[in-house]
Amino acid sequence: MAAIIATGPEGAFIQVKAATVLAFRIGGRPGTEAPMTRNMSSTDRIARATIGLALLGVLVTVDGAWRWLGLVGLVPLITAAVGWCPAYTLLHMRTDDTGPRRPA
DSSP, X not given: OEEEEEEETTEEEEEETTTEEEEEOTTSXXXXXXXXXXXXOHHHHHHHHHHHHHHHHHHHHOOXXXXXXXXXXXXXXXXXXXXXXXXXXXXXXXXXXXXXXXXX
């Protein structure tokens, strides 16, 4: 069993079996990037907003159980509005021009 015992700008400290304390940080090594730093280009944001709006349109146009699939459109729409993608952070990727890109 694990429980989060403290959080802060560096990440979260997790206590595992009351003996070991592990520190982790989403986004890489500590000090390399602040959490939720913009990691998407303008083109990426426009594409995500377009896809998000199209998926939200499913809520209005489709009847039945498939209608609620349109709520998935909130994910690309929110990431486009914020300019930060959690999947890019976990994969150490960027599409904007402000920092290093993933090695090819």
